[in-house]
Amino acid sequence: MATIGEKRTLTLGLGFLCLVYVLLFLKPSDKHLWLTKHLANNTVFQVSSTELENLLVTCRSLPILNTTASRTNEQAGPRPSPLKDPLPLPSQSGCFPYLSGLYVQPVPEHDCDQPYVTVNQAGRLGNKMCQYASLYLLRHLFGVRVSTLDEMHATLDKFFKNIVMPIKNPSCFMGKAKSISYMDLYDKLYRAAAQAWTNTTSSVIKEPLLDTSYHVYDYPGPRDLFLEHRKLTHTLFKFRDEVMKNAVQNINNALMSFNATYHQRDFPIVTVHVRRTDYEGHMKMLFNLTQLGKLYYTNAFEFYKKRLKRPLFLVVSDDPKWCRENLQAKDVLVIASEVPAEDMAAMSLGDHHITSYGTFSFMGALLGKGNITHPLTTNPRYRFVRCVDSPVFHRVPRGDKQEY
Structure with missing residues (x-):
């Protein structure tokens, strides 16, 4: 029967072989993520015995590869076509290949x-x-x-x-x-x-x-x-503890009427961003677009109600007064916050998201999980989401003539 020391030596040896496997045969993107973690700042490459043991666990779940076939396939795999001059420019297509x-x-x-x-x-x-x-x-x-x-x-x-x-x-x-x-x-x-x-x-x-x-x-x-x-x-972007703590508290305050908290609930949360105060002139000047009105948000609410069971909509905004007057309902609550970073942190905690225009709205939803809705706008001057082709990104009608 093998001793504890012999078992440990065997485990570390197999772990090392698995490390070689990872370095040689993982997809470049997966290998890059692993190497980036361990070679950050160009430090000396070191792997602890614990990590080698973890690698062994990973290795057991990887498919067995034929070494010769793998190398042959890598060399004979898809190659980019010879460059044609000129290639489509991002500045012409508006997209980023x-x-x-x-x-x-x-x-x-x-x-x-x-x-x-x-x-x-x-x-x-x-x-x-x-x-x-x-x-x-x-x-x-x-x-x-x-x-x-x-x-x-x-x-x-x-x-x-x-x-x-x-x-x-x-x-x-x-x-x-x-x-x-x-x-x-x-x-x-x-x-x-x-x-x-x-x-x-x-x-x-x-x-x-x-x-x-x-x-x-x-x-x-x-x-x-x-x-x-x-x-x-x-x-x-990992929020500082104080920012995240306050964001969770803001959500909990809003959920008091439901006798629930962010961590103790039986319904999905859809965060809603409404930007108004400084955006009317900005949108008109740059894109000839008007503010989003009640119809867009109503359409977005219905989009999720058809797909989720009992969703609750939590609204963050620079104009909470307008939101309470136009959007608040039994399943739509407005979070009272005066700190933009806390609003963004609250958005990142949502299960799904309704966005308005602008980078703040998009980044808050991006940092979260689940689906994102965006106003449907075919206005040629507004091109920010024209190239987006993602299963989690959905264009919802504004409900007015400005979507054309």
């Missing part, structure tokens, strides 16, 4: 000789979150060095406890960056990645894709990419 199955080895953040990318930090919370996430996606997808500016970091750090993207400093982010739009930079990186992929038999690109530093001057917020990478976005 990416090469699935491709892994670009990240440039070390401390390699100060390599180019970098920064992004505009203007706007309020929703804008800054979109810009931060957009910047992170460039590193995630294309491996480029990125850094935030001071104001963006300071604003986000107030509400989230994991804002870890480097802050631009002159010692390691040197030289003046060229100004560029997010779409044009994305297109440049996409083309470079596609070209590098056609020149290699591997699914890993090791050479850097940038030769110049860039500053993104506009307000990026690619909804289609965000939804495609929703789980990743969840990892970027």
Whole structure:
């Protein structure tokens, strides 16, 4: 009978073999997530005995692969078609293609000789979150060095406890960056990645894709990419404990009349965002759209009532008075909060979501789970969600002429 020491040695040995299996045969995207965790900040690669034992458990659930066949299939797998010049530009299509199955080895953040990318930090919370996430996606997808500016970091750090993207400093982010739009930079990186992929038999690109530093001057917020990478976005924004605690308390206060709490209930919560005070002029000037009215929210309520059993709608808004006068009902409650970050945290706790226009509304719903409704708008000047093709994203009629 094997001793405890022999069993442990055998377990660790099998765990190590499983580690080799993970590194060699997992999909590049899955392998990237695992490696990113253990190679963060370019530290020495270390795996504890506990993690090797956990790997053994994982390994038992993985399918057995034929090594020779796997390598052959990887080399003979789908390849990108030869590049046609010009490829469709994101700025022309308005959409953001990416090469699935491709892994670009990240440039070390401390390699100060390599180019970098920064992004505009203007706007309020929703804008800054979109810009931060957009910047992170460039590193995630294309491996480029990125850094935030001071104001963006300071604003986000107030509400989230994991804002870890480097802050631009002159010692390691040197030289003046060229100004560029997010779409044009994305297109440049996409083309470079596609070209590098056609020149290699591997699914890993090791050479850097940038030769110049860039500053993104506009307000990026690619909804289609965000939804495609929703789980990743969840990892970027973890609310500080005090913000989340207050958000849960705000929800509990609203649920008192139902003799329920957020954690003790037998019905789904659909969060509803209503933005009004400063948006009427903004929407009219930029998109020739009017405010969303009662009809849109009524349509969205009905959308969920047909699909859920006894949903409760919790409304957050910069105009709670209008909401109480126009929306409140036995299954529609308005959360009384004066802190925007707490409203967004409350939205992230919902099982499903009804959004209005704007980045704040979208990001709050994105950080949650479940389905998202958005006003149906075919107005050609409003293009933010035109490329979204997700099973969780639903366009609900506004109920007025402005949807055309």
